[in-house]
Amino acid sequence: MAQSIKHQLFFPHPAESVWEYLTNPELMELWLMKSDFRPVVGHEFQFRTRPKPELNFDGIFYCRVLEVVSFKKLSYSWKCGPGDGSITIDSVVVWKLQPKDKGTELILDHGFAVMGNLLLFDGMNVGWLQNMNKIAERLNTEKHGTTNA
């Protein structure tokens, strides 16, 4: 299971142009969402999208700017919930820009730190099946003596 969602894109444009699209609310609205974003550390803003009832999500992302390094890096917290004031998703979005081949490489990392050491569940499907088998064995042993040992 991934701890974060990563995307990497290349644009044949200078970092300054790409940065504009990440930080100017008018341009952000054209591809991302309407917001009251400002590239100022500590600034709190919201993005609004379509609610997802099946995920218990009301369609509002509550964000706070964490880091601004002009033309290089931008990050904000990214929280959401069902709309009753509680937060179910507490995550961080990080954008990095790197000059490359007469253009800019843009890297998005949407991290769910809470999943931290649950990363080890990568091989989870195997793991839990083994456990199910073990318990089945124990159940059988319990019921039928040691025939299954």
Add this chain to the structure above:
Amino acid sequence: MAQPTLDAFQVIADPSRRQMLMLLSKDSLTINSLAENFDMSRPAVSKHIKILYSAGFIAIQDVGRERHCTLKQDGFNALHEWLNYFDQFWTSKLKNLENLLNNKIVN
């Protein structure tokens, strides 16, 4: 009794519950042996186990006098649903950005 069912991410937001899942990822354990790993009261352990159970992260089976906990896929599926949602979300948003920037005649 009335315990609200927590969202999958809220369930794993608690370090003790994460550790319980980690322990169970290695082996199924009885509630007693699981509790031995934690410096907390038995009722506190039971409460966490109840939360993991209601959210579909573990199954509990009675074997004789012991209650055995094993991992269950459902809770993890709920985490995957959220991750899939965000993955699709960003894929489509970044497609928009690509179209915009690469046509770059924005009016």
